[in-house]
Amino acid sequence: MTQETVDEAVRLRRENAMMRQQLVAAGKRNETLTKTLRGAREELTRIKEEVAALSEPPNTFGTVLSAPRGSGEARTVEVLASGRRMRLAAAPEVESSALVPGAEVRLSEGLVVIDAASGRGVGDVAPVRELLPDGERVLVGGPNDEELVYRLTDALRTRGVRVGDAVLVDRRTQFAFEVVDKPEVQTLLLEEIPSISYADIGGLAAQIGQIKDAVEMPFEHPELFTEHGLKPPKGILLYGPPGCGKTLIAKAVAHSLSSRRKDPHAKSYFINVKGPELLDKYVGETERQLRIIFARAREKATAGSPVVVFFDEMESLFRTRGTGKSSDVETTIVPQLLAEIDGVEKLENVIVIGASNREDLIDPAILRPGRLDVKIRIERPDPEGAKDIFSKYVTEALPYREELRDLGIPGLIERIVERMFARTPENEFVRVTYADGTREVLHYADFASGAMVSNIVDRAKKHAIKDLLATGVRGLGWEHFDRAVAEEFAEHEDLPNTSNPDEWARISGRKGARIVELETVQHD
Numbered sequence: 001m002t003q004e005t006v007d008e009a010v011r012l013r014r015e016n017a018m019m020r021q022q023l024v025a026a027g028k029r030n031e032t033l034t035k036t037l038r039g040a041r042e043e044l045t046r047i048k049e050e051v052a053a054l055s056e057p058p059n060t061f062g063t064v065l066s067a068p069r070g071s072g073e074a075r076t077v078e079v080l081a082s083g084r085r086m087r088l089a090a091a092p093e094v095e096s097s098a099l100v101p102g103a104e105v106r107l108s109e110g111l112v113v114i115d116a117a118s119g120r121g122v123g124d125v126a127p128v129r130e131l132l133p134d135g136e137r138v139l140v141g142g143p144n145d146e147e148l149v150y151r152l153t154d155a156l157r158t159r160g161v162r163v164g165d166a167v168l169v170d171r172r173t174q175f176a177f178e179v180v181d182k183p184e185v186q187t188l189l190l191e192e193i194p195s196i197s198y199a200d201i202g203g204l205a206a207q208i209g210q211i212k213d214a215v216e217m218p219f220e221h222p223e224l225f226t227e228h229g230l231k232p233p234k235g236i237l238l239y240g241p242p243g244c245g246k247t248l249i250a251k252a253v254a255h256s257l258s259s260r261r262k263d264p265h266a267k268s269y270f271i272n273v274k275g276p277e278l279l280d281k282y283v284g285e286t287e288r289q290l291r292i293i294f295a296r297a298r299e300k301a302t303a304g305s306p307v308v309v310f311f312d313e314m315e316s317l318f319r320t321r322g323t324g325k326s327s328d329v330e331t332t333i334v335p336q337l338l339a340e341i342d343g344v345e346k347l348e349n350v351i352v353i354g355a356s357n358r359e360d361l362i363d364p365a366i367l368r369p370g371r372l373d374v375k376i377r378i379e380r381p382d383p384e385g386a387k388d389i390f391s392k393y394v395t396e397a398l399p400y401r402e403e404l405r406d407l408g409i410p411g412l413i414e415r416i417v418e419r420m421f422a423r424t425p426e427n428e429f430v431r432v433t434y435a436d437g438t439r440e441v442l443h444y445a446d447f448a449s450g451a452m453v454s455n456i457v458d459r460a461k462k463h464a465i466k467d468l469l470a471t472g473v474r475g476l477g478w479e480h481f482d483r484a485v486a487e488e489f490a491e492h493e494d495l496p497n498t499s500n501p502d503e504w505a506r507i508s509g510r511k512g513a514r515i516v517e518l519e520t521v522q523h524d
Contacts, residue, residue, distance in 0.1 A: 057108075057109035058109070059106050059107060059108065059109075059114075060081050060082060060106075060107040060111070061081070061104060061105070061106055061107065061117055062079040062080055062081030062082075062086075062088075062104070062105055062107055062113075063079065063080045063081075063102065063103070063104060063105075063170075063173040063175065064077055064078070064079055064099050064100060064101055064102065064103045064104075064105055065078040065079060065080055065085065065101060065173075066078040066101055067096075067099065067100065067101065068090055068096055068099045072092065073089075073092065075089070075090045075092075075096070076088060076089055076090065077090050077099050077105075077113055079105060079107070079113065080172075080173055081107060081111075083172075086111065088107065088111050088112060088113055089112050089113070090112070090113040091112055091113060091114045091115075093114075094113055094114065094115060094116065095116075098116035099113070099116075100153070100154045101151065101153065101154060101175075102151070102152075102153030102154065102155075102156075102173075102175045102177065103116060103153075104116070104117040104118065105117055121168075121177075121178075122168075123168045123169055123170045123171075123177065124168070124169050124170075124171060125166050125167070125168060125169075125180050126140035126141055126142060126148070126150075126166070126167060126169050126176075127140060127141050127164065127165070127166055127167075127288070128140055128161055128162070128163055128164060128165045128166075128167055129141050129147065129163065130163065131161065131162070131163065132149070135157065136151060136152055136157065137149050137150065137151050137152065138150055138152060138161060138167070138176060140167065140169065140176070148169075148174075149174075150167075150169050150174050150175060150176040151174060151175050151176065152175075152176050153175055153176065153177055155177075155178075156176055156177060156178060156179070159179070161176070161179065162295075162296070162299060163292065163295040163296075163299075164291075164292030164295055164296065165179050166179065166180045166181075167179055167180065168180050194251035194252075194254055194255055194270060195255065196248055196251040196252050196255055197252055197255050197256065197259075198252045198256060200248070200252070200392060201245055201248050201249060201252060201392075201450075202381075202385070202388035202389035202390070202391060202392045202450065203245075203381040203382075203384075203385025203386065203388045203389045203450065204244075204245055204249065204378065204385070205388075207238075207249065207376050207377075207378055207379075208249065208252075210374070210376050211236070211249060211253060211376065212256075214233050214236055214373075214374045214376075215233075215236065215253055215257070215351055216253075216256060216257065218232030218233070219232075219257060219306055219349070232351075233351070233373035233374050234341055234350075234351070234352060234370070234371060234372070234373060235341060235351065235352035235353065235354065235371055235372035235373060235374075236351065236352070236353045236354070236372060236373070236374045236375075236376065237314075237353075237354045237355075237356070237359065237362075237367060237372045237374070237375045237376070238250065238353065238354070238355045238356075238376055238378055239355070239356050239357065239359035239375065239376075239377055239378065240357065240377050240378035240379060240380075241357055241378075241379075241380055241447075241449060242357045242449065242451070243449035243450060243451030243452065244378045244379070244380055244381070244449045244450055244451075245378055245450045246355035246356075246357075246378050247310075247312055247355055248450075249378070250270075250308065250310045250312075250353045250355060251270065251310075253308055253351075253353065254269075254270035254308045254310075257306045257308065258306075269297075269300045269306070269307045269308070270308050270310065271293060271296060271297055271307060271308065271309045271310065272310050272312070273293055273309065273310060273311045273312070274312065278290070278317060279316070279317070284332075286317075286333055286336075287332055287333060287336040290333070290336050290337060290340060291336070291340070293309065293340075294309070294340040297309050297350050298350070301349040301350045306349045306350075306351070307349055307350045307351070308351055308353060309350065309351070309352045309353070310353045310354075310355070311352070311353070311354045311355070312355050313355070313356065314354035314355060314356040314362055315356045315358040315359070315361040315362050317333055317337075318333065318334050318337055318362055318363050318366055319334075319361050319362070319363065320361060320362070320363045320364065321334055321363055334363045334365065334366065337366065338365055338366065338371065341366075341371045341372075342371075352372065354366075354372060359375075380446075380447070380448055380449055381448055381449070381450065381453070383417050383421050386417050386420065386421070386448060386453060387413050387414065387417050389450050389453045389454075390413045390416060390417065390453055390457070391409075391413060393453065393454060393457040394409060394412060394413055394416075394457060395409070396409060398461075398476060399464075399474055399475040399476065400412075400475050400476050400477075401473070401474075401475040401476065401477040403477065403478065404475075404476060404477065404478060412478075412481075415478070415481075416456070416481050416485070419481070419482060419485050420444075420445050420448065420456075420485055421443075421445040421448075422445075423443060427443045427444050427445065427489065428441050428442075428443055428521040429441075429442050429443055429444050429446070429447070429489075429520070429521055430442045430518050430519065430520050430521060431518065431519045431521060432515050432517070432518045433515070433516055433517035433518070434514065434515055434516065435514045435515075435516050441521070444489040452488055455488055456481070456484045456485055456488050457484070458484075459483075459484035459487055459488065460476055460480040460481045460483075460484040461476065461480075463479075463480040463483055463484065464476045464477070464480050467480070
């Protein structure tokens, strides 16, 4: 091979290498140019879309008034838009399921339904006063005591509406869209069954027996009452000193009715009416809420469920008419309750229970037979009753010190009750003089109640915990219970003011001669 051939080969290799480098560089330039062109095309597309959007004519929104008619290109729907009621064509891509009465839709410039829109979620709130027979309309209350008829949307009709519900309405389209929860109304009604049973109540065996005869027997054996021509009682009044278990008994009634249902799938309802919260400064508002409560009871009872309507602190709502010092609201509230209780006569599963420690303030028309037929006095516990109450709180599950474990639960309860009911000078509370001249010393035990028993046990537990933290000694000891009884007697927070002698006789549960003088016993 000559030198010239070698030089030519070297030259060719160099030219090939340079050409390869040029091709690689050209490829990179082409790739960069392609990316630039692609980005420019995307930017042009975006600008065109923005220009098209900015130049697009405005859309109108409307409300569907009736289901669509026809199909395909011939499909039409009735729409209310800008105050005009029109029948418009619907674009094929809009699903018929979105064109239900009450739905919001978007309209093109040519007034064609082109899309479904989300609801506004705002409007006026109005109470439902009546459900119209067709099931598609409701009568609601308007301003200035007007009554207006609105249509229900499909969603609201499926959900269900009842009298007393607050619904969101659109005055422009005359549609009710949704139920609005109003806390001030919901707090008045507790439609659930309490977990308290008769076994949780101590010292009231006789009263519980009366309750069972008055309430449970008619519910369990309605055929026997029908056979004997006997109507079940409409209502029961539980009265007596405070803290003695009136509210507990009412809750236990609802629990017992629920547990005795023959149909395991059936429900019972306990409607707890909080009396003071029912009062409203606006004229007619309290009466309206009473109507709602009984409408709710009728609704549940018609479905075959027993309903207990419980009025706690009944005297706060239904005082004797003419005794008010300012607005005399009882002159309209009491007649409203009387009308509702008489309305309960047609129902089979509703019982009204009232609780009060001032039964003397309740209007006599409410207490007459035929309304609150049964009156049951809840007495203060005697020593045996107090033992029964203590047995609900002093249980084997609590930690005790060695001396109390040796004494046993019955022995401990016996000792606590003896400490409470001892007729000793340290337990003397007040000396009273009656109108006939006789005198008597009332002891702290004369004002005992179930609430006092519960509080004594709680105080003893608190002292045991404090001693455990301070000394490391675990468990309840006798000194804890003794100290708890002494502290409870010393405070006597539930007792009336000494300026009202007659209040002492009433609060202690005693009836008889009028008290004309009293003197509080002072202890060192």
